[in-house]
Amino acid sequence: MLETIIMALLPIVVTLLLGLLAGWRHEFSQDQASVLNRMVMLYALPMLLFAGILGTPLEEVLKNAQVFLWIAIGMAGGFVLVFLISRFVFRSDVKLAALRGLAIAGPAVPFVGTPVLGMLFPVEADLAIAAGSILMNLVQVPLALVFLVGGGDGGSSGQKKSPAAIVFGSIANAIKQPVVWAPVLAFVLLLAGLDMPKVLKGSFLLLGQATGGVALFAVGAVLFAQKVSVSLPVIINVICKNILLPGLILLVMIWLAVPGAERGLVAVTLAIPTASIAVIFAVEYKSGEQEMASTLFWSTILSVITMGGFIWLT
Secondary structure, three states: OHHHHHHHHHHHHHHHHHHHHHHHOOOOOHHHHHHHHHHHHHHHHHHHHHHHHHOOOHHHHHHOHHHHHHHHHHHHHHHHHHHHHHHHOOOOOHHHHHHHHHHHHOEOHHHHHHHHHHHHOOOOHHHHHHHHHHHHHHHHHHHHHHHHHHOOOOOOOOOOOOHHHHHHHHHHHHHOOHHHHHHHHHHHHHHOOOOOOHHHHHHHHHHHOOHHHHHHHHHHHHHHHOOOOOOHHHHHHHHHHHHHHHHHHHHHHHHOOOOHHHHHHHHHHHOOOEOOHHHHHHHHOOOOHHHHHHHHHHHHHHHHHHHHHHHHHO
8 A cells, every 4th residue: 555655656756846846946837837837728638638549448437427426526516615605704805715625626627637547546547637637727717717706806817707718718718728728629529439449549648648758847937936825724724625625525425335446545635735826816816825835845745745645545
């Protein structure tokens, strides 16, 4: 068990440290790291998901449909719950409440999920990564933008929009993203009885397999550039993100007698640290920049311990 945890998480630590080193040596700036992230989201990850899902037997995909449901409960339900608690219990403004919803309920599945889930769940990993990517782009981002755009000056655009226009515009933009339509297209082709030709699989995976390493390296460079602090809101965010939310979903699944393999996949997926979209939106809409950057930093660093705990538990 210890060897499994080390093999799954050590690559994250090493690659993040290399990214931090590159930032410290001023070899990669935050803007350059953003270019690497763009390459991952537009090319590497979509190719990996397309080849992975299309190369998975249809019965395996259908058998793991419950995984998508539980991840959806954790990400969509978690976002709404965190927003309501932050807004009405802690009396945060709507923009900060939306950012906290993203930070706590939005795991960096496309980045961290590739090396960790791929190691622990070789067959089901692509399905979980696709589920997380689709839910973030089609559910969490549109919901967050309703409050971020409607709750202040509209970010750098400075334009007021109706909630309906924000939602439909965000969904329309998400559907155009390769990280959304590539896994959906693969699933449709799989339902039609097609599979990935062996002669093409290597062409997709050559770049696709770079997803985890490039993304984590870029995250390390970005983390070095952020002004990290420790405060009570940051501590609460990290505890909720890394422990409470995945732990709550895990307890509910145990109570409902969900099979152990599915429990493990969902719990580890939700225990993945905060996605960088929370920091990007915080900077864009000028709200909670330091809190979101610090949450991202500590969530990522401490995830080696907390994810290891969930791997051990499941």
